[in-house]
Amino acid sequence: MATDIQELLEDSVLVQCRVNGAHVEEEIHPATSLLDFLREQLRLTGTHMGCMTGHCGACTVMIDGQITKSCITLAASVQRKKITTVEGLRNEDDSLHPVQQAFCEESGFQCGYCSPGMLLSTLELLRENPNPSDAEIRKALSGNLCRCTGYQSIVRAVRVASKLYSVDKDSVS
Amino acid sequence: MSLRLQYARPRDLDQTIGLLDGLSAGAMVIAGGQELMPHLNYGRISPSVFVDIGNLKELQGISATDEGISIGALTVHRDLQTNALINESLPLLAYAAAQIGGGRQVHNRGTIGGNIVAVHPLYDIIPALLVLEAQIEIVSAAGSRVSNLGDLLTDTSHQLGTHALLTRIVVPHPPQPHGWAYEKLKISDGCYASANAAAMVTLRPDGKLGAVRLTIGAVTEQTIDLTPALSDLVAEDPDADLNDTIAEVCKASIPEPLSDQQGHGEYRRAMASVVARRAVAAAVESARG
Known part of the structure; x- marks a missing residue:
């Protein structure tokens, strides 16, 4: 049977997904990146725009628990997925997530531009590997660039985060 | 960003092929987006349709x-x-x-x-x-x-x-046993290579080299397959000094090296020989178990 091409082509896309636990339903332009969708349409500006080429990692978010760079992810492709941004790390009582707490305690950020990505990359690492070595921490953060804090204090923050964070008590959706 | 861009998310392979067959050359297939999205973000591509195959x-x-x-x-x-x-x-x-x-x-x-x-x-x-x-x-x-x-x-x-x-x-199932190595010369962990080399080696029962397969990437526009040029290494003693042979073959195969943020062309040409030698040596060690 011949494919009805016109029936398959859409000028706009209805995206249905969960963002930080909340159901989201939005009409978007097909070329919209996940980054623009989050920042411009949902006003979740904690996810930062950096290079727009997938190098710097400032735009890191989680899709179904796996980190990805939202600037090089097509928003139309996240149908029925669970998206977690840095705003989703906040505990219900407004206290800091243990990974955020560790970054505060160890000065794991200075200007804070790379922090949303650093935090989510750290969270994925600790979910898989609760006690990472320094080499494993550096490998896990190799997709995140920092240009002011310095990586020493970030690695130290992840080390402390591994002590504060427990997968069993993880409230992030 | 192309304002006329349309989007299609076919449900299976048959529908995808039917769609691609009927679309104009401006259509592009997209999956993870890691290659196409940077180009889209910077206006270097303007597809008429994105065919999203992510769910096939x-x-x-x-x-x-x-x-x-x-x-x-x-x-x-x-x-x-x-x-x-x-x-x-x-x-x-x-x-x-x-x-x-x-x-x-x-x-x-x-x-x-x-x-x-x-x-x-x-x-x-x-x-x-x-x-x-x-x-x-x-x-x-x-x-x-x-x-x-x-x-x-x-x-x-x-x-x-x-x-x-x-x-x-x-x-194809590789010959067993075999040795392998991948050498990537890079500035830092998340970087592109300045030069890379992949090698696969088998050893004969007498310990001499059997098959030697070697490719060099990141130094020219296309990956170079040096396997045919290294056929002289078959039956050689892997402990003999093979460096000159590998270096000569590398040099001859790289007329126009890339020059970019990963390094100047002459440096890349020189480093191609280095990663090639390291890859073959490591593959031999790997083959010995």
């Missing part, structure tokens, strides 16, 4: 067949690194996938098929797949065909056109 089940999964290990084109780099069958049968591919730049975020989302059709000189998958003599399955309205990956890479584009789809990669 026919392009997923890794399995062993009589022909070899069959890898769906949508397999992400992370799965290549962690899949038990790949690690057991094709450890070179698992290791090369772990060296891809951009960090875990890219490994979670970038696909092997996208990496191939990008035909990017700095990517890590093609040098490993060429050493492993990979074949690719291509489906179009005219039917399905299998081609050597190397035959498809005679130019800087993938030559699939806009109506055909890369669906699977089939890697």
Whole structure:
């Protein structure tokens, strides 16, 4: 049977997904990146725009628990997925997530531009590997660039985060 | 950003092929987005339609067949690194996938098929797949065909056109036992290579070299397969000084090295020999177990 091409082509896309636990339903332009969708349409500006080429990692978010760079992810492709941004790390009582707490305690950020990505990359690492070595921490953060804090204090923050964070008590959706 | 861009998300392979067959040349297939999205963000491409193949089940999964290990084109780099069958049968591919730049975020989302059709000189998958003599399955309205990956890479584009789809990669079962190595010279962990080399070696029962397969990436527009040029190494003592032979072959095969942020051309040419020698030596050690 011949494919009805016109029936398959859409000028706009209805995206249905969960963002930080909340159901989201939005009409978007097909070329919209996940980054623009989050920042411009949902006003979740904690996810930062950096290079727009997938190098710097400032735009890191989680899709179904796996980190990805939202600037090089097509928003139309996240149908029925669970998206977690840095705003989703906040505990219900407004206290800091243990990974955020560790970054505060160890000065794991200075200007804070790379922090949303650093935090989510750290969270994925600790979910898989609760006690990472320094080499494993550096490998896990190799997709995140920092240009002011310095990586020493970030690695130290992840080390402390591994002590504060427990997968069993993880409230992030 | 193209304001006229349309989007299609076909439900299966048949529908995808029908769609691609009927669309104009302005249509582009997108999966993980790791290759196309930077170009879209910077206005370097303006497709008329994005055909999103991210959900096609026919392009997923890794399995062993009589022909070899069959890898769906949508397999992400992370799965290549962690899949038990790949690690057991094709450890070179698992290791090369772990060296891809951009960090875990890219490994979670970038696909092997996208990496191939990008035909990017700095990517890590093609040098490993060429050493492993990979074949690719291509489906179009005219039917399905299998081609050597190397035959498809005679130019800087993938030559699939806009109506055909890369669906699977089939890697023949490598000879057992064999040694392998992937050497990537890079500035930092998440970076592209300044030069990389993939090698596979077998040793004869008398300890002499059997097959020597070697590819060099990231120094020219296309990955260079040095295997034919190294045929003289067969039956050589692997402990003999092979460096001069490898260096000569490398030098002769790189007339116009790339010059970019990963290094100046002359440096890249010199480093190609270095990674090539290291890769062969490491593969010999690996073959000895």
